[in-house]
Amino acid sequence: MSYLFPTYARWDVTPISAKGAWLTDKNGKKYLDFTTGISVCNLGHVPENVKKAVDEQLGQFWHTSNLFQSDLQEEVAKQLTDASGLDLVFFANSGAEANEAAIKLARKATGRTKIITFIDSFHGRTFATMAATGQDKIKTGFGPMLETFEYVPLNDLQALEKAFDKETAALMFEVIQGEGGLNAGQTEFLQQAVALAHKNGSLVIIDEVQTGIGRTGKPFAFQHADLTPDIVSSAKGIASGLPLGAIIGKKELADAFSPGSHGSTFGGNPVSLAAAKATLDTIFDDNFLAQVAEKGNKLSSMLEEALSSVPQVKKLKGKGLMIGIELTEEAAPYVTAAREKGLLILTAGTHILRLLPPLNVTAEEIEQAVAILVETIKQQAYEKTAGN
Incomplete structure (x- = not known):
């Protein structure tokens, strides 16, 4: 058994x-x-430079808490902001946690509640990220979903225009839908979608949990279409298999994530961050x-x-x-x-x-x-x- x-x-x-x-x-x-832990081991299994960094950190300390200053968090955050063109980072443990943080940040920063996502999207399995996911099979059996999520077809600008209203906090999407069938957003549509969101005073969240960290040939997939997100979520390939997630956002959102507004016991763990720093040193070249x-x-x-x-x-x-x-x-x-x-x-x-x-x-x-x-x-x- x-x-x-x-x-x-x-x-x-x-x-x-x-x-x-x-x-x-x-x-x-x-x-x-050719699974790499579902786009996690982006440098293959047990890359030597990452193993060395993890071994060194294990010999120093494993955990303190986020009450302490962390040079390593600052260094990895700078790697992510430099690569994305954004400004600030919050560390979590997974892609679902990163997307959960992105949803919370968007709602708090805008004072609005509605999130628009695309049909066949996948954003995670927590209640918020499950509700954000545009696939019914992910939600079956779990009862009523969290409200104020709306789903529209990918690459359908007319449907997207109709979905926006004064309560729309954010448009959230994957550039390429990893779990939904590798459906790609057309460049012109994605550019128009971002412009439409900003015109309506809504934020743009791009879910790069699977497509990010070099997977598509750029640090993040949104860079192929020259998009301007407000928040980017990342995980999977970020730390070569050690648990780590992150959101990267614009500095204008800092006040919405003030002390006490959000947190994570293990997010930004030093061992995972040591792996991340070594991983990103290689991939972001x-x-x-x-x-x-x-x-x-x-x-x-x-x-x-x-x-x-x-x-x-x-x-x-x-x-x-x-x-x-x-x-x-x-x-x-x-x-x-x-x-x-x-x-x-x-x-x-x-x-x-x-x-x-x-x-x-x-x-x-x-x-x-x-x-x-x-x-x-x-x-x-x-x-x-x-x-x-």
């Missing part, structure tokens, strides 16, 4: 070690990991990010060429090293088949295969993954065709 609540449909894989892009299970089988974009183009091009004739493959989606393969049928069996061949991938929605390799993945590892993936997709497609 298991002593865990059955909240996850767990795979039959028990890891015992991992390094770089590779994971080994308790049976000694090695897997090429211009040359490193250029290589991410180049690798993303290589991976997409190889997949496009190899899968263009497979009828079950509709199109590729995503940006940088956040890539989706949209199928004409459910994706889950393909994920299982790839895993049996030694490649770990994910779904996004029901019909998307999602690839989230380490940002420092090698050309050889990309080629290995593509070979396994193409073999898997073609074999699955052939078996289904033959079965009919």
Whole structure:
């Protein structure tokens, strides 16, 4: 029996070690990991510079509380503000907590209560972030949701215009919907949406929990469209697998988060921050990010060429090293088949295969993954065709 609540449909894989892009299970089988803990281990498993920083911090102290000054918090906050173009940071423990803080900050700063989000969005599983999520399946069974959230279709400017009113505190969105199917906001629409929010006196919250920290080839995905957010949420890849989340915001919002207005016991933990500083030192380097974009183009091009004739493959989606393969049928069996061949991938929605390799993945590892993936997709497609 298991002593865990059955909240996850767990795979039959028990890891015992991992390094770089590779994971080994308790049976000694090695897997090429293109999940990276769902866009968390952006430098692969156990990167040496991050391990060194964590080991050093473990030898100093593990926790004090946020009543104390922290040079390390200031240093990581500066890394995030420099990379985002914003001014101030609040540290939490996760993406959901970061989005929760963003919602609270927007409501308090504006004195308004309504938040507009997009259909198929995903912002977390707390009550506020669950209410912000534009997917009914996330909310099933939990009773009435928190009020004053409204959902509109992505890339529908007319619907968005109708949703704004004098009570709208913020527009909240992902540039690319990570869990909702890798649906991307069109650049012109996103620019118009931000302008519309600001015209209505509403704040713009951009959820970069999955798309941020170099995943799309820039520090944050909103920078591809030259957007001007008021608040950005971040987590996942920020600390190479140690728990950390953050919101980054404009200095004009400082008064709304005055002493006693919000807090976190473990947010900004020194061990997680040591990991974050080392992680961001690597990822926020211009040359490193250029290589991410180049690798993303290589991976997409190889997949496009190899899968263009497979009828079950509709199109590729995503940006940088956040890539989706949209199928004409459910994706889950393909994920299982790839895993049996030694490649770990994910779904996004029901019909998307999602690839989230380490940002420092090698050309050889990309080629290995593509070979396994193409073999898997073609074999699955052939078996289904033959079965009919």
